[in-house]
Amino acid sequence: MKYLHHAQRPSFILPCQCQRWENTILDEMESWVPRLTFHTYGRLWYSEIAEGDLALYHRCAAESNARVSHLSGFKEAMLQGGRELLPRPLSSGTPNLISRRELRGEPWVDTAIHMLGHAARCSGVLHCDLEGLSPYPNLLLDCREVLAYSSVLSITLPASGGGLHIGASTRTGRRNVRPVDLGYEVGTFTIFDSFLLHRIEPFECSRERPWRMTGVMHFLYHPERDVWEYWA
Numbered sequence: 001m002k003y004l005h006h007a008q009r010p011s012f013i014l015p016c017q018c019q020r021w022e023n024t025i026l027d028e029m030e031s032w033v034p035r036l037t038f039h040t041y042g043r044l045w046y047s048e049i050a051e052g053d054l055a056l057y058h059r060c061a062a063e064s065n066a067r068v069s070h071l072s073g074f075k076e077a078m079l080q081g082g083r084e085l086l087p088r089p090l091s092s093g094t095p096n097l098i099s100r101r102e103l104r105g106e107p108w109v110d111t112a113i114h115m116l117g118h119a120a121r122c123s124g125v126l127h128c129d130l131e132g133l134s135p136y137p138n139l140l141l142d143c144r145e146v147l148a149y150s151s152v153l154s155i156t157l158p159a160s161g162g163g164l165h166i167g168a169s170t171r172t173g174r175r176n177v178r179p180v181d182l183g184y185e186v187g188t189f190t191i192f193d194s195f196l197l198h199r200i201e202p203f204e205c206s207r208e209r210p211w212r213m214t215g216v217m218h219f220l221y222h223p224e225r226d227v228w229e230y231w232a
């Protein structure tokens, strides 16, 4: 199977749909979860792991899923993006997706929203998205064949900048992948190999465009079952 570095689908979602989701998120600002440099609408595993209270993540997972269901059609859009863009290791047609919640019988979040803004100028730090593999330490110890992808749906753009820089791979053997800078439009759906170092490019917010909002979902392939597990 050919290695999939990243894939992007501009205009995956209509701007008027993104605007409806943005309006709902803004209407429910009292529910936002404040974190050191960003906010979330719903909970994200990598964000709570950084806070050091994973019990809280699990306690809040059902509430987070209920909250995000206020964004009508949003989770379905993330899943559809995954079905269309994820690699097909067995070339078996549409990828089969299953929530981590269902697969593991534990409270996990399906998808949530990451929000940056309000500061005059911001940018992200270089990182890779491996926190979500922690239930499978064997995959982290020998990750050469692991297929794990991060997906991002751009809901609102800041006043300028704020695309995604993707750099080197943390995996031996894939060190030579060329860095790319991906732009986002409202409604762009993007997936990329979670082992690739990446960061949000510098951006500026304004009074009119105070927030950069993205939907987030992660995927891990289980070859023995030919399913992609998803969570956020």
Ligand SMILES: O=C(O)CCC(=O)C(=O)O
Binding pocket: 114, 129, 152, 163, 164, 198, 199, 200, 214, 216
């Ligand atoms: O919002 C994005 O473009 C990606 C953010 C990111 O890297 C992450 O959520 O881990």
Ligand SMILES: [Fe+2]
Binding pocket: 127, 128, 129, 150, 198
């Ligand atoms: Fe990331």
